[in-house]
Amino acid sequence: MSAGPDFVLRPWEMSDLPLVREASLDPYIPLITTIPARYSDVAAEAFVRRQWDRAATGAGYPFAIVRSRDRRPVGAIGLWLHELPEGRASLGYWLVPSARGQGVARAALRTVSGWALRDLGVPRLQLHIEPWNTASARIAEETGFRREGLLRGWQRVGDERRDMAVYALLNTDGPVDGRAAAAN
Numbered sequence: 001m002s003a004g005p006d007f008v009l010r011p012w013e014m015s016d017l018p019l020v021r022e023a024s025l026d027p028y029i030p031l032i033t034t035i036p037a038r039y040s041d042v043a044a045e046a047f048v049r050r051q052w053d054r055a056a057t058g059a060g061y062p063f064a065i066v067r068s069r070d071r072r073p074v075g076a077i078g079l080w081l082h083e084l085p086e087g088r089a090s091l092g093y094w095l096v097p098s099a100r101g102q103g104v105a106r107a108a109l110r111t112v113s114g115w116a117l118r119d120l121g122v123p124r125l126q127l128h129i130e131p132w133n134t135a136s137a138r139i140a141e142e143t144g145f146r147r148e149g150l151l152r153g154w155q156r157v158g159d160e161r162r163d164m165a166v167y168a169l170l171n172t173d174g175p176v177d178g179r180a181a182a183a184n
Helices: 014-025 041-057 104-119 134-142
Strands: 007-010 060-067 073-080 088-095 124-129 146-157 160-170
Touching: 007 104, 014 041, 014 073, 041 060, 060 088, 060 104, 073 104, 088 104, 104 124, 104 134, 104 160, 124 134, 124 146, 134 146, 134 160
Parallel strands: 088 124
Antiparallel strands: 007 060, 060 073, 073 088, 124 160, 146 160
């Protein structure tokens, strides 16, 4: 799936182990994802297999975010469907430090959000962002998500429970990627 001229979203591959290694070195990514905190090839391969299982079982759509010019994977975005019977799905994304500040997350979020709302017909998308993460909050808002409130003690991050700001985008909110979100 194209995320603009500079990035593509594709299923995870075993060739993405260097991305898993780089992400495991980040102080935050392993705390909020299933990226292994201590890298090993075995743990990284298990991570990739979990992504395949999530797609195969219908739990969600995990994508590697890949830079078009050199085919280098630089992050991940996932659409998680465990609450789809209630009419909502969650999104999560992360980038390795070398890819931050280049519009990567914005392009990926816009692409997956538009696809989920328009093509999959998901009525509501949600993001949970720690209040200190102003860069991620800005990306969410620039993509059309609206902050709805603060969920106190919502999620375990590392060894503590942390607050999360909840952002939502409805399929009735209007265009995400220049096209109408809801099918007419």
